[in-house]
Amino acid sequence: MLIFTTRFSKKKAVLTVIVIGAVIAALVILAGHFQKGGNADLPQLTDNPQRVAYLQSLGWEIETEPLETLQFLLPATLTEPYLSYNQLQKEQGFDLSESCGKQVARYTYAVTNYPGRSTGVQINLYVCEDLPVAGDVCCPGSDGFQDILAYPESDT
Incomplete structure (x- = not known):
């Protein structure tokens, strides 16, 4: 020893x-x-001008005031329809599961420059703790669609 x-x-x-x-x-x-x-690398989106600037940086021209603002509590565990929606979010680098159980705000803006459609297109931006956590571009209606936030590339 x-x-x-x-x-x-x-x-x-x-x-x-x-x-x-x-x-x-x-x-x-x-x-x-x-x-x-x-x-x-995600921007802080503490106020409306920052949210508008973020969406404009993606190539969108939007009305600067939201059409609708909604606050909700994301469930502690994702179930449908959140699971399907989260698949769309994962395509663009977001993951809603990281915000489970937290307060989320959805800001809906009117889009003015969607290719081939002058009206009826909206952007939903979801913000949690001042960071973007999800988003989509959509057009409600019978010929509607839902897509990621990236500006569509032209077919030229």
């Missing part, structure tokens, strides 16, 4: 505690940074 002994002064003990505390603080900060890493 080996036994090691060492002298440990109060000064060394205090210095050791400070160094260990600094390492733990750095780990906590880094863990928080990497946990939010998936949202790092």
Whole structure:
């Protein structure tokens, strides 16, 4: 059996505690940074001008005031119709399951530049904790559609 002994002064003990505390603080900060890493490139959408600018950056021309604003609580577990809608969201890099159990706001805007349709097209933008979490472009009616937020590429 080996036994090691060492002298440990109060000064060394205090210095050791400070160094260990600094390492733990750095780990906590880094863990928080990497946990939010998936949202790092998403814009903060705290007000209407930021939401409008975000949609315009995607190529859309919209009426600047929302047609409708709706607040709702996303269920703790996604069931239909959220599961089907989330498949559309995953195509564009969103995932509603990350917002389960949280308050979500839906902002609906009228689109003025949808190719081939001058009226009747809307954009829904879903925001949770000031970040976009989902969205779609839709046209209600018998010849309607629902698609991702990306501006449609021309067929030319």
